[in-house]
Amino acid sequence: METSSKTLRDGLRDGLRELGAALTTPAASGEAPLAGASKAWVRYLPYAVVLAFVASLLPVTVTVLVNDYRLGGALAGALATAQTAPLLLAVTRPLPAWWIVGTADVLGALALLGADGTPGRSWPWTPMVVVGYLLLTVLLGLRESRRTLVAVWLATGVAGFVFELLSQDRSDGVHLLLFVLSGVTLVLTYALRARGEAQRRLVVQETISEAERAQRTLLEERARIARELHDVVAHHMSVITVQADSAPYRIDGLPDAAREEFAAIAGSARESLTEMRRLLTVLRSEETKGELAPQPGLDRLQQLVEATVRAGVHTELTYSPEPGAVPQAVQLSAYRIVQEALANVVRHSPSSARTEVSVRVVGGDLVVLVLNGPPLEPTPPLEHGGTGHGLVGMRERVRLAGGTLDAGPLDRGGFRVEARLPLRTKGADRP
Incomplete structure (x- = not known):
């Protein structure tokens, strides 16, 4: 029972988190606001909400128009349908739905102008019109451009102002209320959408910047x-x-x-x-320009190891090949790989961890192995993070030499770097 309850809470939490992210995602033309969500109930949520509004507003509008405003049943039914049913269309196409609903609201205001029950009641907009129109502005704000939203808001104010001039004794100021509320709703929904778009652009820009940094490093x-x-x-x-x-x-x-x-x-x-x-x-x-010193080779590996020991890391070197038997380019690549690996050991490995450096010839390859073991006691490293540029340089050197590189953490702790560098380039022995 507790497991199912926890699963339900986790699913609801994930769904609400996805709902918040989807609300700030602009839907493509013809799609619902949450069409990109992965969970089915989130995708169908806009339809369910709008359907609930329509199912509530339609009968209430008919009842109020007939009983309170004393409008004819057929005309009341037609107006109620035209003012509420297009809200379902607004889920995917809010602007065409606004034209239909706006026209129906204006016709309804004209019809109520001569109704017997209009005096003393809200006019030109009924309370149901206000609720439905605010829902419509929410859907408009999540989809349409800023210019369109400003035009819709101004059209709402102009329509209310015209009816105010037409019959000031019947108007109760509801047109001003709708004008203000619709403006607030449009601003909030557009701001929510703009914030989501800005966050997505920022993520894209960060991704591009990271790729550019990696390419520049390479x-x-x-x-x-x-x-x-x-x-x-x-x-x-x-x-x-x-x-x-x-x-x-x-x-x-x-x-x-x-x-x-x-x-x-x-x-x-x-x-x-x-x-x-x-x-x-x-x-x-x-x-x-001042780097005129000879390039290092395998004969200087011992100096690297001694420098690492002086830095506080116990390091051992096992070395078998004669330097003269290894081409200078391969020696340089091997030296730089060991140099970068030991530099990472000093920066990121606890001082109690032991490090082994092994350079040997296996077949036709020079195998360079730097093994940084797990710490013997809990001592913090000098640095906890890294850029990964060292591994980029290692891989590039090995690639240019035609070899392979295997680098990664060990299961029991520590890190391992193994490079295999061919002593002879393919085709070097051909006449």
Whole structure:
């Protein structure tokens, strides 16, 4: 019994929350105000409410017109139907319904002008007309444009003012009441809808801004990687240039054709270096022009680990490959991955957690593993949140190297980063 009661309360709470959100959502042409709701009872709620109003107003209007205003039964029935039944149409098409109801209200006021029971009673609008018209303005405010709503409100005031001039002795000021109440209703419903539209635009803009930030981060990381790889490639091109230039002096008995070939190789290498320097001026920003130090490799991993230990995190390094056996570009990617992983450990991991760094060759891949275990005691980390930019850079480096990256939290606590970087590019051995 308690379970079913709790389920009912939860369902009602979720429905009311969805109802509040749906009320601020502008419906498309031909749709009810809550047509986008996921719950069926919320979608049918406007029809149920309007049907309840029509079912109440129609017989009451006929009764009041016949008994109080002493209008003929046929005419009273026709007016009551024209003033109330179109409210059902207003659920999906409020403006056409307003034309019908407004015309019927004006005709009703003209008919009551000569009725025997009108003196001393509300005129030109009956109480039922006021209630039905206010419901109609609610549906108009949730759908129509601001210009249309202003026109409807002014038309309501003009109609009441004309009847006031037509018969001042019969008017009791109800036209002024309807004018004020309809204006308030239109303003409130339009403001509610405008607030919902503003919130949705804000959500869309935040989504776009987040996507733009992610794209900018990716582009910045790619530019940084390109700058670093430039230094690696430039080193190799410099070696080629020096070897080609010195070959005629190091190798005796070279034929003239070979000397010319080495000279051509050296010239092409120099041109390539010049073009790469031009490329670097595009990639390197003003803040990074001074970065002229050699790019790091696997031989500097121990320095990273020692810096992490000095930061208060117990870290161990297991290293097996010889640096000379790993291409410089792969060494640079591996170093940056370990550097970013250890930086995240220092920022986000409790100081009592142990970290293991492993670099080994498995098959034709260099496997880099950074394993941050669960904390041994409850010590807070330096930072609780992050931007995720570090993982973006890791994935981009691994993607450019043609490898794979597996990063994520561990079931027992901690975090794991494993990158597999191919030591040889596919097709590198082909002639």
